[in-house]
Amino acid sequence: MKTTTKKFDVSFEFFPPKTTEGMDKLREARNQLAKFNPEFFSVTFGAGGSTRDRTMDTVLEIQREGFQSAPHISCISSSKAEIRDLLHAYQAQGIKRLVALRGDIPSGEVSAGDFRYASELVAFIRDETGSHFSVEVAAYPEFHPEARTPAADLLNLKRKVDAGANSAITQYFYNADAYFRFVDQCDALGITVPIVPGIMPIYNITQLARFSSVCGAEIPRWLKMRLEEYGDDIASLRAFGVDVVSELCETLLAWGVPSLHFYTLNQSNTISNIIENVQD
Template sequence: MLPISFEFYPPKTDEQREQFDRSVRKLKAYAPEFMSVTFGAGGSTLGQTPETVQRLRQQHALDGVPHLTCVGGSREEILALLARYRALGCTRIVALRGDLPSGMARSGDLRHASELVQLIREEHGEHFHIEVAAYPEVHPQAPDAQVDLRHFKAKVEAGASGAITQYFYNADAYFRFVEDAKRAGVDIPIVPGIMPIANYAQLRRFSEACGAEIPRWIDRRMRAFGDDGAAIREFAADVVAALCRRLLDGGAPGLHFYTLNLARPVQAVLQRLE
């Protein structure tokens, strides 16, 4: 069976929790390896992330996996969260640097994701399978691809078990990144992150912020559909499913879907893959 996983963000209201539960129930049918839960900038979802992980594990009987960021948090706060997650039964962590929210001046005790990975290994040994981030189209704050690759390798050398990439729509960028990583001595699995297209205007905003490139031909086709929602959904699912097929045919070890807490766009892609 194809190894897949899903990412959710923590719901904050009753309405969002109902939406979250509906989406989880629908996507659970695809037997995901795990479902991860994001951690807001500077720990802005400090309470909701552990609660959501617990909800996945206890209410839905799924492997709920927390994201953990180090920017904005103290060493003691990070260690307390790790202890909490271990007590919940978590054996996997997505370890990220994270970003400071606007107006927050305190950067925390750890500055880089590699330091967070090292801390987890020092305190918990091999208990946690540690996923880190990878950027096939280069991290937006990196000066160039070589520097970005060195930062990625540092996370691996600190003890990362695997990596999940930022989303992209250019398969060649992924394959080139994996090849460059192998040449640099990186041998952990690098799973491509997949963003189904639900709201194109929103996707364009996300992409501008995180440095993910939307190919010109996709952008032009999307704009040409105008307000034809059905045509947009069909085209979007076809494009993303074709990307997934090429990645899997090329040796990708699995797929990690960024759901934005929505099931339908992910289902449309997976139905085409089936």
């Protein structure tokens, strides 16, 4: 086991706001989190490209402020021409990093587009732009909810890496052993890119349970029961959540993770408390 260091790399994920008030809130959060000198701020991309313009506007604003910004690109429901135009637009603006995702499969009669898998998107990015972009992809220590088997999910990650991904960011988790075993399995399969743990702060149990049911992240029984015990006492719940997530981060850093990627939900206070706890 490696020794914990007090200085560590971080990155932060935002979603593009829909309103002026939301954009003001995002700017406030970004300004507060900037003091941690993040490697980059990433900005999500709505299903089927539904937030394309807002994602780009947010990414370019972050870049103008002197920070490295990484737009998410999801390929489901998109044509190769649409993705090509988007890649070249980001390339022309000097964006150097992307988060390449498949995205949610559309329901009903909506076309799935020209791509089926994120590995196809990564290969397309390399074909179109060579080595211009550093490409991040998603990884799932507790396995993707649509995965047939854990082995099949690991092979899917390997396909993304073999297609040209530079590193991976995981879905959030609260069981560090799940991450450690996952990285060991990746090593055994020849996946040698950095695998950065995704960290989800705890804001409220209802929201967390909803997210987890969709993405397949497990809330350990002990944690779920403790959070439920707080009821409507949100302040105490969040204070407890800060302690839990701070301890998780300390455990990961002691093990020697490459960095930590925080899912901010466009908020900053709780994350600031976590990082400051770990740095103390």
